[in-house]
Amino acid sequence: MRLFTAQAMREADRKAIDLGYPSLLLMDAAGRRTAKRLLERFAGRKIVVLCGKGNNGGDGLVAARWLAHWGHEVAVYAAEGQEGDAAMAQQALRAHGLEINPLSAWKPQPHSVVLDALFGTGLRGPLEGFYAELVENINQSGLPVVAVDMPSGLPYQPHIRANLTVALAGLKNEHLFYPHRTACGRILLDSIGMPPRALDNPHLPELLSSANMRALLPIRPGNAHKGSVGRVLVVGGYRSYTGAPSLAALGAYRTGAGLVTVAYPADCDVVPPLEAVRLPLFEWNTANLQMARADAVAVGMGAGEGGVEAALAALGLARPTVLDADALHERVLRAYAQSGLPSIITPHPGEASRLLGLSAEQIARFPLEAAQTLAQRYPGLVVVLKGGPTVLAWTPPGTSETRMAVNSTGNPQMATGGMGDVLAGVIGALLAAGLSAWDAARLGVYLHGLAGDQSQKPGLLAHEVAETLPEAVEQLRSGSARDFWEPGYD
Ligand SMILES: NC(=O)C1=CN([C@@H]2O[C@H](COP(=O)(O)OP(=O)(O)OC[C@H]3O[C@@H](n4cnc5c(N)ncnc54)[C@H](O)[C@@H]3O)[C@@H](O)[C@H]2O)[C@@H](O)CC1
Numbered sequence: 162m163r164l165f166t167a168q169a170m171r172e173a174d175r176k177a178i179d180l181g182y183p184s185l186l187l188m189d190a191a192g193r194r195t196a197k198r199l200l201e202r203f204a205g206r207k208i209v210v211l212c213g214k215g216n217n218g219g220d221g222l223v224a225a226r227w228l229a230h231w232g233h234e235v236a237v238y239a240a241e242g243q244e245g246d247a248a249m250a251q252q253a254l255r256a257h258g259l260e261i262n263p264l265s266a267w268k269p270q271p272h273s274v275v276l277d278a279l280f281g282t283g284l285r286g287p288l289e290g291f292y293a294e295l296v297e298n299i300n301q302s303g304l305p306v307v308a309v310d311m312p313s314g315l316p317y318q319p320h321i322r323a324n325l326t327v328a329l330a331g332l333k334n335e336h337l338f339y340p341h342r343t344a345c346g347r348i349l350l351d352s353i354g355m356p357p358r359a360l361d362n363p364h365l366p367e368l369l370s371s372a373n374m375r376a377l378l379p380i381r382p383g384n385a386h387k388g389s390v391g392r393v394l395v396v397g398g399y400r401s402y403t404g405a406p407s408l409a410a411l412g413a414y415r416t417g418a419g420l421v422t423v424a425y426p427a428d429c430d431v432v433p434p435l436e437a438v439r440l441p442l443f444e445w446n447t448a449n450l451q452m453a454r455a456d457a458v459a460v461g462m463g464a465g466e467g468g469v470e471a472a473l474a475a476l477g478l479a480r481p482t483v484l485d486a487d488a489l490h491e492r493v494l495r496a497y498a499q500s501g502l503p504s505i506i507t508p509h510p511g512e513a514s515r516l517l518g519l520s521a522e523q524i525a526r527f528p529l530e531a532a533q534t535l536a537q538r539y540p541g542l543v544v545v546l547k548g549g550p551t552v553l554a555w556t557p558p559g560t561s562e563t564r565m566a567v568n569s570t571g572n573p574q575m576a577t578g579g580m581g582d583v584l585a586g587v588i589g590a591l592l593a594a595g596l597s598a599w600d601a602a603r604l605g606v607y608l609h610g611l612a613g614d615q616s617q618k619p620g621l622l623a624h625e626v627a628e629t630l631p632e633a634v635e636q637l638r639s640g641s642a643r644d645f646w647e648p649g650y651d
């Protein structure tokens with residue numbers, strides 16, 4: 162499953178038509194399914210459909226026809242000048258005896274629900290004049306709004322603030338990234354019968370879905386023992402940062418690691434979980450770290466000034482490695498990229514900002530570009546740029562194309578201390594279980610978010626997320642993990 166830009170979706174649309182699929186069928190499915198989704202949530206209200214003159218408006222006209230056909234009270238307001246499929250949709254609506262009012266005649270009506278079919282992926286620049294005013298009036302009316310494909314006006318200002326958005330054929334960037342995502346309200350996806358071949362575009366980011374992530378879950382054999390299912394070495398801790406390596410160890414164990422060793426400075430008061438092997442050290446060097454038998458390493462959590470030294474010492478172990486927090490320095494990243502070891506870096510926007518020399522605000526605004534730039538700068542390293550949502554990028558060595566992925570799990574309550582330490586442990590466990598760096602990073606990020614989604618309450622703590630990891634793994638394994646876009650009617 163891919164994450165689209167408006168332009169990529171227009172290309173998919175063209176591809177479907179080139180494949181011989183009639184575009185009017187897509188519009189009919191779009192309108193009909195949006196109408197169904199609206200009824201699921203707002204049955205009993207009078208339905209007011211506001212249509213632009215493009216295909217988004219055409220979808221609205223189709224929805225209005227079906228809603229009236231099913232016996233609901235519908236009022237239609239549309240811009241003038243429909244062409245092509247939208248003109249056909251208008252013709253079909255008239256054949257059903259529905260009247261079309263001019264858009265300028267719309268006034269908020271109490272107890273109505275507004276179907277926003279003004280603009281979709283065809284918008285080219287911010288709304289002005291009449292349309293800007295209309296959008297503001299809709300928002301100020303306080304009426305519930307269902308947006309067709311995306312809230313009209315996005316990605317610019319002003320735009321509709323919807324209660325529900327029915328995304329058509331695929332999710333677009335606006336449905337995943339903030340602040341635009343907030344304007345979408347609840348987001349539902351309908352495939353509208355688009356031929357899968359039209360949607361297939363390997364150059365777009367993968368959207369991590371339950372079905373794809375489920376296929377990556379390691380299988381624990383019946384004769385498993387603690388040495389066979391993955392041994393993780395956690396390396397970190399410094400002065401007052403004593404909790405970080407312990408949280409990583411917890412994350413690793415709760416994801417299925419067989420044995421976790423925690424290496425930390427001997428003068429540092431780290432209290433690893435009871436089940437972990439303790440390795441207090443007076444010096445970060447490879448020989449010392451070799452005392453732990455490890456299949457994978459997670460290094461840098463709370464390592465403070467010792468982060469670079471610890472990571473370079475861990476490099477000598479020649480194991481798949483997660484580089485987190487204080488290990489995220491240019492020297493370390495260069496050395497790991499050159500080593501060719503399967504390695505993952507997990508910067509948050511602040512760390513990415515330091516590495517890229519850009520402000521954290523710029524990173525947060527352009528996360529796809531930031532992750533891609535890091536992946537191109539350090540070929541072979543899998544980049545996990547943490548955020549809402551987390552973005553992944555990887556340039557396989559010897560290639561020039563960067564693979565991208567965007568996570569679909571997680572929530573803002575996860576923005577608390579220690580959450581990243583747990584993630585490093587989760588990914589470490591998956592590396593130790595034998596997954597490739599790209600698979601471990603994608604599955605790790607997805608599971609960590611899914612665990613956080615079990616409880617979306619304020620005050621969520623990192624160790625609580627670690628404790629719900631087994632539930633998340635079980636949910637994913639059993640097929641009961643749900644994608645937030647709730648695919649339906651397919
Ligand atoms: N993705 C797909 O394959 C499908 C898309 N469909 C719908 O088609 C939509 C895209 O349709 P269109 O490409 O016709 O585009 P839209 O309907 O989103 O908008 C195009 C109209 O907006 C006008 N416009 C553009 N920028 C403007 C601005 N800044 N101010 C005022 N007017 C402006 C254009 O002149 C044109 O009339 C999708 O969002 C979706 O709702 C569906 O009908 C079926 C299949």
Ligand SMILES: [K+]
Nearest residue numbers: 277280311313
């Ligand atoms: K819309």
